[in-house]
Structures are given as structure tokens and as C-alpha cells.
Amino acid sequence: MKYVIFLGDGMADYPIETLGGKTPLGKANKPNMDALCASGETGLVKTVDDALPPGSDVANLSVMGYDPTLYYTGRSPLEALSIGVSLKDSDITFRANLVTLTDENVYENKTMADYSSGEITTAEAQELIAYIKEHIKLPNISFYGGTSYRHLMVWDGGSKNVTLTPPHDISDRKITDYLPKGDGAEAILDIMKQSYALLKDHPVNKNRIARGLNPANSLWIWGEGTKPRLSLFADKFGLSGTMISAVDLLKGIGTGAGMDVLEVQGATGTIDTNFDGKAQAAINALKRGADFVYIHMEAPDECGHHGDLEGKIKSIELIDEKVVGPVTDFLKSTGEAFKILITPDHPTPIRLKTHVHDAVPFVIYDSRTSHAGGSGLSYCEENAEKTGLFISPGHKLIERFLGE
Template sequence: MKYLILVADGAGDEPIKELGGKTPLETANIKNINQLAKKGTVGVVSTVPEGIAPGSDAANLSVMGYDPRVYLTGRSPLEAASIGIDMSDTDVAFRCNIVTLQGEGAYEDLTVLDHSAGDITTEEADELIKAVNEKFGNELIQFYTGVSYRHCMIVKNGETDYVLTPPHDILTKKVREYMPKGEGADFIYNMMKESYELLSKHPVNIRRVEKGLNPANSIWIWGQGKKPQLSSFYDKYQIKGATISAVDLIKGIGICAGLKSVDVEGATGTIHTNFSGKAEAAIQQFKDGMDFIYLHVEAPDECSHQGDLSGKISSLELIDEKIVGPVIEYLRSTGEAFRFLVLPDHQTPISIRTHAGKPVPFVLYDSSKETEADESKGFNETAAAASGLFFGNGYELTDYFFGC
């Protein structure tokens, strides 16, 4: 038996007026996933426990089979693991975005225009993070380059009791109300403020402005946490597996769980990612003896954060055409039974441009238990709710997926 979980990050949404009251999933031409739904099982799953912020950290831990209430220590330590940072038990990791701030006057009066600085390239970002580390790094604080706008700060013997806000939650809002809070948070505030002066004048950003691109003119620090301790995925399910994602967080969860992390050339975490390359990588891993692939695609989430409705629909169609179609074709060609689970990790409604904690739809297909096609089934919120099938925790759905 082969197993594949495909996470269409942020694909879940609410009915949208411009779509005639339908959601992006109901509107998109996703014939391959819908075909799986018609002959499989559809339902609804709550991936984020009540009381936990609906972030990709909690949601993907849950979908990968881990209770976030037990294992979540913050997203940044998971990202640090992906970068290859060897954290001690007293280190604290922070996510360090490089963002675009806009406006005039004091730092606090600026507006958060773009949490990703126009999906800045990793090569450009590396120059900026090196400049930040040269300015602020010392024997206790170090900055590390990640991917695109997502980077990491490690503080030795650090604290976690700060109130820090994800920048994608405050797009178009002024900085003032969302500055770091808590005892001892001044050092974070000071670095963020001083980074604006540093990065605004950096040659990378001068070139970006000349090209009409958003400058990465400030760091934004959030998502703090200590070293995670995940139990072994193999010990849990007795299955060898790999993760395929362009996002450090997902890679980090997989690495901490003992899964192989597979890099795909041209995988960006945006709608311009290498969709076909991800499908090819999954197929190759199966050919190389892996039993399970956790394939994560960030594009729908990034389009939602940007308020790009047409892009979100297009990203879903590209996932269906360039990933699901080829992978299903390969799995059927082997003659071996397989299970395929498709779901968002969480909602990212276009209307609010950030994550939401409502339950999301899923499709679970088992080639050995294929049912007669039911045309009422599909991978969307309406069909999933109509099924009456509900899992109260994401990890329970994953247990069911491997054990049913």
C-alpha cells in the first residue's frame, strides 16, 4: 500500500459574492480531485484545536498526525530544524520575515503593505539577512537565511513570553498597535525599528524600487519557541515517508518527525512554483521505496494573503492538473493499492487575507475500496458539510487514513 497526503495550503474559504456565492474550491476546475471524491470519502475535519491560533504550524502538525496541544512549541523552532540549525534546549527561535512597510514619519506610523516583500528571491534575501546579522548579531543573537521572505533568529538563553504578531495578520494596518509587547521585548522592537533605516538604503532594495518591486525594508520578528520534541513518524505508523514542500516550516516538521525532506528545483511557495517538479519528486520517491509522501503546496495560501482571487483559483487548478493527475496516473500504473488524502491545512479566506480556524473539507480515496461514483461528492466546503462526516481533530483523520 502506498500513501499520499496532499495539503493545498489555505485552500479553504467562505462563499464569495463575485463567485455567485460559491467558494474557490467550488469554482475551480479540479476534475482529478473531484473524481477521487466521487469514488471515495468526503468530510470535514478540524485541524486546529480550540484556543490555538490557526497557523500552519499547528495545522500541519495535526494533519501529519501530531496533537498540537502536545507537540507545538512555536513555528520557528520547526523552521530552524529545516535550515539545519542545531538548537540547544535553552535556545529560542524566532521567525524573521523581511516585509514591506509603507508610509511617512515614525516607524510606528508606517503600514504593513506586504508580509513577503513581493515574494523576494532567496538570493536577494540572503544579502539582506547577512546585513541584518552584521548589524545586530552577537554572541547571543544570530540570524539565519531561510527561503524567500522566511528567515530565522536564534537567541541563546532566550525567553518566549512576548506578544508578537504575524505580519500576514495585519496587512494594511499601522505598525503602532502591533509592536512587540512583554517584559524585555524592547530589544526586538529596537532591531525591527533600526532595520528599517538599514534595509531601506541597501543596494538590493534600491534595485528593487527601480524595478517597481516592493522593497524588503524591515525585519518583522514573531513566532517564538523552543526546540521541539516530536515522536518518530515511523514508530507511530510503521511507514517510511518523505515531505515535499518549499516551506521551511513543513520541512522542519518532517525532519523532526524523522521523515526525509525532498527539495524540488524551482519550488517557491508561490503560484509560480514548480508544480510538475513536485509531482515528479513524489513519483520518484515512491519508485525509490518510500511508502508515504506528505506533499505540501503553499500557493493557494499565498494568493489568499495577497487578496488574489483569480490566482487562488488558478493555483487549485494547477495543483489538480500538474500534481494530482500525474501522480494518480503513476500510482494506478503500478497495480499496487494506494490511499490519497487531499485537504487544506486551514482556511485562508480571501475576505480577511489571513488564516481562520474553521473546519476544512477533505477527500480520502482508497483504490482498494473504490465505490460507485456519486456525482454529489466533490472537494469543496458544501459537499463536505453535506456528507455528515466530521473529525474533531486532524490527527484523528490521519490515524484513520493509515489505519482504516
Template sequence: MKYLLILADGMADYKIEELGGQTPLQYARTPNMDILAPNSFIGAVRTIPAGYPPGSDVANLAVMGYDPRQFYTGRSPLEAASMGIELNSQDLALRCNLVTLSSERNYADKTMVDYSAGEISSAESASLIDSINRKLGNQTFAFYPGISYRHLMIWKSGADKSIELTPPHDISDRPIGIHLPQGPDGEVLLNLMTASEEIMSEHPVNQSRVERGLNPASSLWFWGEGTKPQLDSFEMKYRLKGSVVSAVDLVKGLGICAGLRPVKVEGATGGIVTNFAGKIRAALDELKAGQDFVYLHIESPDEAGHQGDLKAKIWAIEQIDQEVLGLLRAEIDGFDDLRILLLPDHPTPLQLKTHTAEPVPFLIFDKNHLYPSKLKYFNEETASNGHFIEEGHQLMDLFISNGRG
């Protein structure tokens, strides 16, 4: 049996008046989902345990079959694994976003204009992070370039630091004052953030972006702190050899920590516009080459949700249906046995521009064992009338065992 999990990040949403009271998933044109749904096992799953933040780190950990209450140690260490950064038990990893803040003189009076600095390119941001590391890096702090606006800082021997940090996408268009680093050690990070402002304001990359009418990367923003994780091997856990296809360091790193083989796809960006067809092509090639399981992650609808862009979110969902599921259905006969799991990791409601913890819809389709369903479509509403899984990490057990309740 071959297993393909397609994770459409942040695809779930709330009903929107502009769409006639439908969610973007309900409204979008999804003919391939519509063909699969009547013969699939459909339900809803709670991917965020009570008391945990509704982040992609917690949610994807659960979807991959690991109980966050046992295995979660923070977001950034997973990204470090993807970037090949070795951590010891005393290192603290922190996500280091490049963000655009408003222009008030006093740092605490500024507003979060853009959590992604206009989805800045990886080449531009690498140049900025290099300058930051040369001027702010030392034996205690080291900065590492990632993809687009997503970067990493390692605080050596900082595992026991007391800090409270806020994800920048949680405060889009809002004043940052009450969301600056808190706790006894928060001032250290705030000093780095304020120091980064002057460095980046003078940088040629930002000067060029301003001249082109693009949002500059005006400051660092720290969040997602954590220490080195210890995950059980996915292969030992499920007796399946697997791969992970993702352009996002978080999910790629999670897969690496679980022993999955990372697969790079040319043109995969981790943004709204990405190489949808290339990703599913890579996933199918992995299965054909002998892997038993592939975790295919697509960030696009989540980024659209964070930006509050309704048109882009609908487009992202339709691209997943057309480019990903369309190619999958065209080639499904090339597999003797294939089971598919499709779901988001969490909702990213457009009206909130951030993640929420409500249960998300899931669909399991087994090529050779169709499951005639009364639920004719795949969306948040139909899933709420299907099978419900309270513990998110148990969904993988269901998927691998028999694909139905």
C-alpha cells in the same frame, strides 16, 4: 500499501459574491477532483484545537498525526530544523520576515504594505540578511537566511523571554502600531526592527528593487517564536518509512523533526508560482523507490489568499488539479496499492487575507477499495455533509488504518 498525502495549503475559503456565492474551490475547474470524489470518503476535519492560533504550524502538526496540545512548541523551531540550525533547550527561535512598511517617519505610525516584500527572491534576501547579521548579530542574536521573505533569528538563552508577537500576514494594509512586540522583553525586538530599517534602506538590493518598481524589504518583522520540539518518530508511530516534499521550511522542518526524509525539488518556491508537476513527480518517485508514505505540501493557494488575489487562488487550485492530480491519475496504475489523502491545512479566506480555524474538507481515495459516495464533488459545502473529525490529529489514524469511517 503506499500512502500519499497532498496538503493544499490554505485552499479552503468563504463563499464569494463575485463567484455567484461559491468558494474558489467550488468555482475552479477541477476535473480530476471531480473524478475522484464520487468514489472517495469525504468529510471535514478540525485541524486547529480550541485556544490555538490558526497557523500552518499547528494545522500541519495535527494533519501529520501529532496532537498540538501535546507537541506544539512554536513555529520557528520547526523552520530551524529545516535549515539545519541546532537549538539547545534555552534558545528561542523567531521567524524573521522581510516586510514592506509605509514611509511615515515614526515607526509606530507605519502600515503593513506587504508581508512578503513583493515575494523577494532568496538571493536578494540572503544578501540583506547577511548585512543584518553583520551589523545587528552578536553573541545573543544570530540571523539566518531562509527562502524568499522567510528567515530566522535565534535569541541565545532567550527561551524564558516574555513577548507577544503578531504575524505580519494578519495585519496586511493595517497600521502596525498596536501590533508591535509587546511584553517585558518586546522592546528588545522592537529596537532590532527599527535598527533594521536604516540598514535596509541603504542596501543596494533595495535600491535596485525601488528602481525596478518593486516593493523593497524595508524592515524585519519578528513572530512565530518557540523552543526546540520533541516529536515522536513517524516511523515508530505508524510503522511507515516516509518522506516530505515541501519548499516551505516550516513543513520541511516538521517532517525532519518527525523523522521524514526531506526531498528538494528544483523550481519549488513556496510562492504562488511553483513547480507543481515537479513536486508530484518527486513524491511518486519516493514511493516507487521504496518509501511507504509521502507528505506533499503545496503553498500556492495560501499565498494567494494572503495577498487577497482571487484570480491567483483559483489558478493555484486549478494547477493543483491539472498538474498534481492529473499526473497522479495518469500514473496510478503503476502502483499495486495506493491510498490518497487530499486536504487543506486551514482556510485562508481572501476577504481576510489570513488564516481562520474553521474545519476543512478532506478526501480519501483508495485505488483498490472505492468508496461510492453520495457526495459528488469535493469542496467545503459537500464536506460539511460528510464525516466529521473533531480532533485533527486523528485524521492520520483514519487514513493509515482503513481510509474510511
């Protein structure tokens, strides 16, 4: 038996008036997902408890069968695993985004113009992070380069008793009310201010501005956490697992879970990612004997954060055409029994540009039984709700998926 999860990050949404009351999932042309839904079962799953932040960290842990109330220690430490940073028990980790702030003279009066600095390239970002490391030297604080705008700060002896705001939650808002508060807040804010002074006129940013792109002119510190302790996926479920993702968060979860984490050339986490490469990587992993493959695709979430409705619909269609279709066709061609799970991790509604706690629609397709009595429905939030099937807490979904 083979098991494949297609995870469309942030794919769920709210009904949109300009789409005739449909969601992007309901509007998108996605024949492969719809066929699997019609022949399988669909329902809603509550991936994030209301007491926890509705981030991709919590939600993906949940989908993978790890109860976030037991395993979640923060977002940034999972990314540290991906980057290869060895953490001590005394370390507090932080996400250090490269963001675009407006140019008011007083830092506190600036606005969050772009939480991703126009999806800055990893090569450009690494040059900026190297410059930060060269010029911001503080006792017990280290910086590490990640992918695109996503980077890491580690503070040995720091505190988690701090209130920090994800930058994607405050797009187009003044940062005044969202600056660090709590233990170490003054030091963190000072780092952010220093980074702006260093980066605003850096050659990389001058070049980006000349090309009409947003400059990565400040660090934004958030996502505090401590050393993660995930149990091995193989020990929990008796399956050899493979993780395919462009983002360090999912790579870190896969690494912590002892899964085989694959690198796909051209995988960016945006709508321009190498979808074909992700599909082929999954097929190759299955050919090599992997029992369980988790294919994470970030593009719908990024489009949601940017309020890009057209892009979100297109990203769903690309996932369907270039990933779900080819991988499903391969599984059918082998003659071996298989199960497929399709789900978002959380909604990222276009109108809000950030994550919410709402339940998300899932599909489970079983090649042995689904032909006989499926839902007969296309895949969308409305149809999933119609079935009355509701799973909570979210980490129980994998038990239904992996169960015989």
C-alpha cells in the same frame, strides 16, 4: 499499500458573492480532485483547536497525526530544523520576516504594506540577511537565512513570555497596535527599527524599487518557540515517510519527524512554483519504495493572504492538473493498492487575508473500495459539510486515512 497526502495550504475559503456564492474550491476546474471525491468519502476536519493559533504549523502537525497540544512548541523552531540550526534548550527562536513597511518617519506609525516583500527572491534575501548579521551584533542573538522572505532569529536565554503578531495578519494596517509586548519587547523592537535603518537604502532594495517591486525594508519578528521534540513518523505509524515542500516550516516538520525531505528545483511556495517537479519528486519517491508521501503546496495560501481570488482559483487548478492528476495516474499504473488524502491545512479566506479556525473539507480515496460506494460529490466545502462526517480533533484524521 502506498499513502499520498495532497495538502493545499490555505485552500479552503468562504462563499464569495462574485462567484455566485461558491468558494474558490467550488469554482475551480479540478476534475482529478472531483473524481477522487466522487469515488471516495468526503467530510470536514477540525485541524486547529480554538485554543491554538490557526497557523500552518499547528494545522500541518495535526494533519500529519501529531497532536499539537503535545508536540507544538512554536513555528520558528520547526523552521530552524529545516535550516539546519542546532538548538539548545535555552534557545528561543523567532521568525524574522523581511517585510515592506511604508515610509513614515516614525517607525511606530508605519503600515504593513507587504508581509512578503513582493515574494523577494532567496538570493536577494540572503544578501540582506548577511548585511543584517554584519551590522546588528547583539549578545546571545543570531540571525539565519531561510527561503524568500522567511528567516530566523535565535536568542539564547530569551523569553517566550512575549506577544508578537504574524505580519500576514495585519496586511494594510498600521503597525502601532501590533508592536512587541512583554519580556524582551524593547530589544526586539529595537532590532526591527535598526533593520529598517539598515535596509531602506540598501542596493538590493534600490534595485527592487527601480524595477517596480516592493523593497524588503524591515525585519518583522514573530513566531517565538522552543526546541521541538517530535517523535519519529516511522515509529508512530510504521511507515517510511517523504516530505515535499518549498517552505522551511514543512521541511522542518519532516526533518523533526525523521522523514526523507526532498528538495525540488524551482519550488518557491508561490503560484509560480515548479508543480511538475513536485509531482515527479513524489513519483520518484514512490518508485524508490516510500510508503507515505506528503506533498505540501503553499500557493493557495499565499494568494489568500494577498486577497488574490483569481490566483487562488488558478493555483487550485494547477495543483489538480499538474500534481494530483499525474501522481494519481502513476499510482493507478502500478497495480498496487493505494490511498489518497486531499485536504487543506486551514482556510485562508480571501476577504480576511489571514488564517481562521474553521474546519476544512477532506477527501479520502481508497483504490480497493472507493469504486463501489463513493460520495458521488464534487470536492468543496459545501459538499463536505452535507455528508455530516466531522472529525475532531484533527490529528485523528490520519488514523482514518491509514486505517484498513
